[in-house]
Amino acid sequence: MSDPSEPDEPVTLQGVGVGRGMVVGPVAKAYPSPVIPAGGGGDPERLEAAFRQVAQGLQARADTATGALADVLAATAMMASDPSLLDEATKRVAAGETPAHAVDRAVGQFVEMFTAAGGVLAERVTDLRSVRDRVVSVLLDLPEPGVPPLQRPSVVVASDLSPADTAALDVSKVLAIVIGHGGPTGHTAIIAGQLGIPCVVRATGAMRLEDGEEVAVDAAAGTVVTHPGPELRARAQARAEAAAVLTTDTAPGATADGHAVTLLANIGTVADAERAAAGAVEGVGLFRTEVLFLERASAPTEDEQAEVYAEVLRSFGGRKVVVRTLDAGADKPMAFATQPDEENPALGVRGYRLVRRVPELLRTQLAALARAAKDTGIAPWVMAPMIATAQEAADFAALAREAGLGDECRVGVMVEVPAAALRAQDVLAHVDFVSIGTNDLAQYTMATDRLRGTLVDLLDPFQPAVLELVAATARAGRGVDRPVGVCGESAADPLMAVVLTGLGVTSLSMSLGAVPAVRHVLRRHTLAQCEEAARAALAASSADEARAAVRALVDPEVVETLAL
Amino acid sequence: MTERTAAVASAQGLHARPASLFAQAAGQAGIPVKIAKPGGNPVDASSVLMVMTLSAKKGDQVVLSADGPQADQVLDSLVTLLQTDLDAQ
Numbered sequence: 001m002s003d004p005s006e007p008d009e010p011v012t013l014q015g016v017g018v019g020r021g022m023v024v025g026p027v028a029k030a031y032p033s034p035v036i037p038a039g040g041g042g043d044p045e046r047l048e049a050a051f052r053q054v055a056q057g058l059q060a061r062a063d064t065a066t067g068a069l070a071d072v073l074a075a076t077a078m079m080a081s082d083p084s085l086l087d088e089a090t091k092r093v094a095a096g097e098t099p100a101h102a103v104d105r106a107v108g109q110f111v112e113m114f115t116a117a118g119g120v121l122a123e124r125v126t127d128l129r130s131v132r133d134r135v136v137s138v139l140l141d142l143p144e145p146g147v148p149p150l151q152r153p154s155v156v157v158a159s160d161l162s163p164a165d166t167a168a169l170d171v172s173k174v175l176a177i178v179i180g181h182g183g184p185t186g187h188t189a190i191i192a193g194q195l196g197i198p199c200v201v202r203a204t205g206a207m208r209l210e211d212g213e214e215v216a217v218d219a220a221a222g223t224v225v226t227h228p229g230p231e232l233r234a235r236a237q238a239r240a241e242a243a244a245v246l247t248t249d250t251a252p253g254a255t256a257d258g259h260a261v262t263l264l265a266n267i268g269t270v271a272d273a274e275r276a277a278a279g280a281v282e283g284v285g286l287f288r289t290e291v292l293f294l295e296r297a298s299a300p301t302e303d304e305q306a307e308v309y310a311e312v313l314r315s316f317g318g319r320k321v322v323v324r325t326l327d328a329g330a331d332k333p334m335a336f337a338t339q340p341d342e343e344n345p346a347l348g349v350r351g352y353r354l355v356r357r358v359p360e361l362l363r364t365q366l367a368a369l370a371r372a373a374k375d376t377g378i379a380p381w382v383m384a385p386m387i388a389t390a391q392e393a394a395d396f397a398a399l400a401r402e403a404g405l406g407d408e409c410r411v412g413v414m415v416e417v418p419a420a421a422l423r424a425q426d427v428l429a430h431v432d433f434v435s436i437g438t439n440d441l442a443q444y445t446m447a448t449d450r451l452r453g454t455l456v457d458l459l460d461p462f463q464p465a466v467l468e469l470v471a472a473t474a475r476a477g478r479g480v481d482r483p484v485g486v487c488g489e490s491a492a493d494p495l496m497a498v499v500l501t502g503l504g505v506t507s508l509s510m511s512l513g514a515v516p517a518v519r520h521v522l523r524r525h526t527l528a529q530c531e532e533a534a535r536a537a538l539a540a541s542s543a544d545e546a547r548a549a550v551r552a553l554v555d556p557e558v559v560e561t562l563a564l
Numbered sequence: 565m566t567e568r569t570a571a572v573a574s575a576q577g578l579h580a581r582p583a584s585l586f587a588q589a590a591g592q593a594g595i596p597v598k599i600a601k602p603g604g605n606p607v608d609a610s611s612v613l614m615v616m617t618l619s620a621k622k623g624d625q626v627v628l629s630a631d632g633p634q635a636d637q638v639l640d641s642l643v644t645l646l647q648t649d650l651d652a653q
Binding site for chain 1: 576584588616
């Protein structure tokens with residue numbers, strides 16, 4: 001992004017921030033899939049060498065990687081050196097196609113074959129496409145697509161990152177993530193939040209940043225600034241120090257006058273669990289079990305699941321762990337659970353609704369949880385996603401008890417469909433607790449696709465209509481004295497945490513990295529002050545007005561410390 | 565033409581790691597080896613992509629074929645590989 005006439009002028013890119021951190025570091029760019037020009041391209045003499053180069057590169061990365069990543073890289077390297085693929089491409093070049101087109105179409109044939117075969121073969125299509133992208137890039141002299149191996153701590157910049165790209169990140173070397181597309185509730189944002197990595201999504205102009213140039217990334221402000229001066233660097237330093245001080249408070253979450261608000265972590269894997277268990281949290285408010293099921297040909301067995309659940313329960317040694325049953329469908333398709341032909345997957349057979357098509361999935365999962373509870377002597381809290389009616393809540397509770405989850409286990413449901421929020425009192429008649437998923441609740445209340453980044457203003461949890469539904473749910477919970485938690489990313493926003501506490505929410509679950517700031521803001525306000533902030537937010541007529549009203553009521557010192 | 569029939573022993577069938585290991589071994593055999601489902605079209609056994617398209621599951625029979633004096637020895641070692649549960653390693 002350097003302009004020769006103004007060599008050191010800072011340029012600010014505005015995006016949507018995820019997290020509160022601020023860092024300064026060099027850009028490491030990840031490149032998108034190559035686009036082949038209409039006329040094709042590539043030197044026929046280099047065809048075989050291009051395949052070989054890609055295979056060797058992938059194998060070299062596989063050799064230094066570990067676990068699942070190493071396996072994926074090795075398998076992809078094997079595909080790149082496949083004799084049938086090279087044969088097919090060579091034949092096409094001999095028939096007059098340009099090498100780039102020949103590779104694209106040769107891989108395309110296998111993609112078609114694998115897709116038609118479905119099941120486990122269809123799952124390898126991503127690897128095939130990655131081979132195609134890499135070989136075509138070599139032929140066209142384009143930069144290697146995907147995230148480059150990081151040599152030093154860097155700010156990863158991309159147009160967008162696929163789940164495979166994010167999984168391949170060496171997180172110890174990622175200072176921040178900046179993407180041009182995506183949204184604040186997309187997978188990149190969620191993973192960054194989990195790891196406590198500052199992230200800016202929808203940063204317009206991100207791809208014009210240059211590899212290696214230093215930028216300042218401020219997740220709280222949602223900005224990326226090029227050529228950061230001494231003042232910005234000092235601010236980043238001060239913010240890092242303030243953040244370090246906040247982490248020294250490890251007492252349970254509570255308001256200034258001692259009203260307890262349980263602070264919990266969102267997790268997806270055993271590794272997350274271990275990380276969170278070592279942190280200052282009172283447990284887990286959302287264990288997303290679908291991570292166990294993703295990228296798999298068939299559902300994990302009861303034994304496999306029981307083992308993982310037991311491991312997670314043990315790592316928290318009796319602290320609260322809320323397990324959400326499988327939330328497949330919509331943005332999390334799974335070969336064995338989802339129908340590929342749904343026109344509106346977010347409104348289709350997803351979450352708890354899968355029980356209509358594949359009831360054994362849920363039965364197996366509940367049985368595995370019951371077994372884990374028995375094996376560990378630790379009782380999990382169990383909840384179902386995407387509940388729309390009181391009857392569904394009752395049916396889920398019955399299934400859970402039937403599967404062997406005894407009275408010591410609390411059974412609840414998520415409130416993320418407006419229907420469930422509006423009838424929360426009926427829903428609570430059948431379950432021990434509810435947990436509000438604000439991301440989906442906003443999506444369904446505002447009729448706005450979570451994955452549609454351009455509509456991000458409509459997904460703001462400060463939207464008065466969304467707050468109204470949260471308030472209704474919390475009121476219903478208070479009426480029957482049952483816990484009402486929030487486990488959407490909104491719980492991670494300190495201003496929103498004040499509002500939620502004021503509305504009567506009893507626990508807040510968020511990415512681990514967000515906990516210290518939320519603990520700090522609650523500690524500095526009384527319950528009465530939180531209630532006043534909640535009333536102010538509900539009285540506002542727009543999301544921006546609501547947020548401004550709450551900010552005006554929050555202690556200015558806290559606003560300063562947390563860069564709110 | 566020498567032929568051998570064997571049942572796939574790997575838990576997840578001739579897919580992913582087992583398919584890679586098998587294709588790798590076939591590629592190092594020094595002579596061209598074909599693999600097919602019984603009655604099906606034989607494909608290049610050293611191509612992991614073609615091997616995977618057979619979609620051979622655990623317990624499925626596959627037919628290996630090759631020509632020449634080394635064929636017996638090569639096919640025997642590949643059969644041993646197929647009859648090993650490669651997922652368990």
